[in-house]
Amino acid sequence: MRWWDIDPVLELEKDLFPEDAWSRGMFWSELAHARGAEATRHYLVAEDEPAEPAEPAETGGTRRIVGYAGLASAGDQADVQTIAVARDLQGTGLGGRLLEELLRAATAFECHEVLLECRVDNVRAQKLYERYGFEPIGFRRGYYQPGNVDALVMRLITNQATEEATEEKNHG
Incomplete structure (x- = not known):
């Protein structure tokens, strides 16, 4: 995701999450941490292919952002900040x-x-995360505001951590 994606991402954000949509400033803040050697964020967008091929000079605005996602990292822990389709x-x-x-x-x-x-209440997303190995570990009461909706907290221990623990067990 780049700065020029923020406006179309905001349109999708407001459509999908009308009660608790991120602001333009929140996206700018996240993207500020997504570049350079000290980056701690990773954001991406998915674009729909245009119905008809366009000439290079005409490509501005012909693709529609149909999804986006973001991840924050701190030490050996990452947090999925957002996924939207x-x-x-x-x-x-x-x-x-x-x-x-x-x-x-x-x-x-x-x-x-x-x-x-x-x-x-987002069972579809929960099933997606479970398919990738995430497990529920708790709740955050009233996390989503202003609707006061609870959040289910889920965790995935990565293969890298499993491999390192196995290696340490075998050699230690």
């Missing part, structure tokens, strides 16, 4: 592909565990 593409596997990219980023950041919060 346009309503007309939900159930197509796009959310899984975005999550896979975030998990690759967590590995690149050398994180041993990945956490996330998910609305307790």
Whole structure:
């Protein structure tokens, strides 16, 4: 994700999360930590292919952002900040592909565990996370405001952490 993606991402954000949508400033703040040698964030967008091929000079605005995702890292822990998929593409596997990219980023950041919060009423997302090995570990009461909706906290221990623990057990 780049700065020029923020406005179309905000449109999708407001459509999908009308009660607790992120602000423009929140996206700018996250992107400020996503570049350079000291980056601690990874954000990406998914674009829909245009119906008809466009000439290079005409490409501005021809692609629609249909999904986005973000990850924050701190030490050996990562947190899925957001995953969103346009309503007309939900159930197509796009959310899984975005999550896979975030998990690759967590590995690149050398994180041993990945956490996330998910609305307790978002069963579709919970099932996606479970398919990737996330397990529920608790709740955050009233996490999503202003709707006062609880969040289910889920965690994935990465293969890297499992491999290191096995190696230490075998050699230690």
